[in-house]
Amino acid sequence: MERETNTLTVRRPERPVAPAADGPVSFAATTVEVTGAPEDGPHLLHRAARRLCEAAGPGAVPVHAGGELTARLAPGLQASMFVSTEMRGDGAGTSLLRLNLRLSGRGAAPSTASLDHWAEIWHRQAFSAPEVERVAGELPLMSAAVGRLRHGKPLAGCAVLVTGHFLTDLVHLVGCLAELGAPLDAMTVLRKDYAYQWRHRVHGHLVDQGVRVVDAADPRAVEEHAERARGLGLRCLALDDGGYVAPALLDRARQGSPWPAAAGDWAGVVEQTMSGIYKLRGREAELPFPVFSVAQSRLKGRIESYWIAEKAVSTALELLPVLKMEGQPALVIGYGNVGSQIAALLTQRRMRVAVHDADILHLIDAHESGYVTDRDLAVLLERHEPLLVFGVTGRTSMSTREFEALRRPAYLASVSSRDIEFDLPALDALAARNPAARSVTGPSSRTHTLPGGLDVTVLAGGRPVNFHETDSISNLHSDLVYAGMLTGACAVATRQAPPGLDPSWADAVLEESGLLQDYYERYGPAATARPAPWTAADRR
Template identity: 85%
Template structure:
């Protein structure tokens, strides 16, 4: 997919005269036919005017659309066409926005707000087809699951990273019967390149978009579904749904919702599964754990690990890493792959895991290990530490055990892997903050640099794994959603249920046929 252009230019310092000052300019690049340009421009202009308020008037002036957004701030909008830089495919339509006015320059926050609204441009038909072509396993799964429209009658809640694969996932759910106007997507706040366009596309489809951190989001989705006589089903990423429902039950002293409100939850991350540990008996519905499935653990883990290692090393300053010590905390599926990749980079790798079986596995695989993490930090003196536990792996005691400058890289959802408040409390003075890291000086003069703000490095200013890689797990989630809707297991968390359903679904056979030794390179299933 093409990169989303989000550049804001500053006002020109050499402006003279009484005319308006140019405050900022930005453009959205859309793959499409040139004749679509005027229609897309009008749609984008209407979106900007709706954000400005009902009294905003759109006018046509000298080949441009213009509008007054707020006192002293005017927008000029026009479309231009340019050939793709790679010389292939359809032309690029540039939807241009120029903000200007008289008087004081608007605040950067105000300019960014208008730029964000402008960039909420739905994907064009050509872009939707291109995304679908990068996700053939999902499309083929829909073709197998489509008969009977298994998700008809369900209000689906999706927790999503705002990448282009989310657009196709929502489209597939709709093809399986889930009504778009009853769907809620919880937005995870990562700065992906296409996040504004994905947001705009979902809203244009009639989907309700809510911040994942909104504590009322799950309850409101349940209430909306109940009013329409629909049951709820969630495709979750990080434990935003089932724990929230259980917390509501505890607060209310009863079931998390009405008896027939929730059919179940499909969870794709181990951090989401960890949040349910010890609470499984409370679950009034089944949880389909793609997170613990063999499909995710054996195939996807390498892709995540490779992206995490590559990005983390790119974020380091100019350092010679060969022969330097590294530490992987968490020897699960992804952690084991990270340890192997660091070894291939000729680093000296140590491993810690709270699970004794995982620790034995790491030891017998040749890694330096210790049951006590502070002792391992003190002895191994790692230059680079990867946190891959899905929980908080390092806090005050561990930070005090660092003996040399170290770089911390998280591969867990959000910023839970390293106890950042504890690090800040321990540090001397204010941190040195850079665009991709922050450095804290611990007592004794040890510098500790947190990469990517403590958030997962594999998501840092990038689209994580490619669509061709996310395809497999998203296809598994579609299959899990249909299983929850039509053939649910008893309430609780049964990891064997997901393996059984996924392995009899035909998904793995499809994957092998496409990418195995006799790969046929079949195209995605045709869209209907």
């Protein structure tokens, strides 16, 4: 797939193009690129046009006009739609199909929000069969896991709830869940609102498959999924990413509300992030079902951490202005699996690295690895004066006291889910105390001027830098953890595990599943003997 060009691009002239002879003014144009057979073009165009017209309402009907499809979307707003084809000589029988949308009309130009709305709907184009096959080829461990687990359709009795980053690997994950028996029409995907390149196409593909897509921030999402599952006579099973499911259920129970479904209607939860595990600390005894912790598994901790760290460091440095980083002080807050890798990578880039961790064993490990440390984070900030700070705790690591301890302009980079790592309201409040306060928001950062004139810049708006407008890690890297989650889902659905959180259970299931052996055979010393990373035989 053409990964660099398939972005949501609304092209607007600085001023509307002057009409010729009282003709319409062109407001915006955008294109979706799809890999497919040339003869598929007209069919894909008609489907895209119907999607646009359905969003506009019953009065919008696509009409053929001069080789294009046209439709009236709103008063004064006309859509012109056509397909163009770039022929390829690669012998695969596919072409690059461009589905083009041009918005025009008479009178004042629509608002930016309105144009973005129509462009987003246009970009909700389901993946073609060649694209789905190509994504599957980048995720061989998931496909092979399905081959080992699919017999007996272990997820056939489950209404699966997935918390997802809208990357292309999510398309294959949902397909694998369906192959394991999970009914698509009973599935819900909670959408995390990161600005990924392919997010609109992933959304459109899931809806096209019959999957219900809901915003992850919707407070009713989990409850509505459970109610729907109960009506279908299915048990709920969640593949979570960041603690959106089990903690929400426990909170409702503590508030005296009934469970969204009876506790026995939940098979369990598979959690892949430490931020989700932290939300369950001290509440394990309240869980009425098992939580399968991929987050704490050796599989995730020892293999995936480097990939995340490398992406976080490279993206953070790209977001900085042009600075000489060699010899500059950096601070890593959180010396766990990912934080320790970030500290090592910054050291390799010849920065002077300090480390803080609330866990004394981690702090001892960091000290004996040669890093500057202190048990008091504010003291460490004053003493080390970092230019660049990475927060990797999965919780709030810096608030008012820590911001006040900064002694030089600093850049803050989060590697935690959502925007919890840095206390952004506290930073806003500090900036408001400065009579000459300014808050400058750019395309990839926000700078606050604190009392005393100190500038503190939060990269990526406080969201994880490794997710900023890019894929977090490549499909070949996310493949391992998603394969582990598929394995965990089948274990939760079919094994009589006791309720609660037992990381050793997850490790035992993963290590006996054959997944790690498969990984070693594909990418270990004998990997060069394999003709390709994936073949159709992997899914049998």
